[in-house]
Amino acid sequence: xxxxxxxxxxxxxxxxxxxxxxxxxxxxxxxxxxxxxxxxxxxxxxxxxxxxxxxxxxxxxxxxxxxxxxxx
Numbered sequence: 001x002x003x004x005x006x007x008x009x010x011x012x013x014x015x016x017x018x019x020x021x022x023x024x025x026x027x028x029x030x031x032x033x034x035x036x037x038x039x040x041x042x043x044x045x046x047x048x049x050x051x052x053x054x055x056x057x058x059x060x061x062x063x064x065x066x067x068x069x070x071x072x
Contacts, residue, residue: 019052
C-alpha cells in the first residue's frame with residue numbers, strides 16, 4: 001500500500017469520527033493509477049452521511065464517493 005493511501009485512510013477515519021460515524025470495516029484495492037477505498041459504516045442519517053461525504057470529497061486525490069445503503 002502506498003504511503004498516500006494510508007494518509008487518506010487516516011483522514012477519512014478522522015472525518016467519520018468527527019461526524020459521529022464509525023467505520024466497522026474497510027477494504028482497499030490498489031491498482032497502478034487508482035486506489036479504491038471502501039468502508040462499512042455504522043447506521044446513520046442521510047444528513048450525517050452527506051456531511052461526511054462532502055468532507056471526504058474535499059480531500060486531495062479523492063475523485064468520487066459512492067454510498068450504498070440498506071433500508072429496513
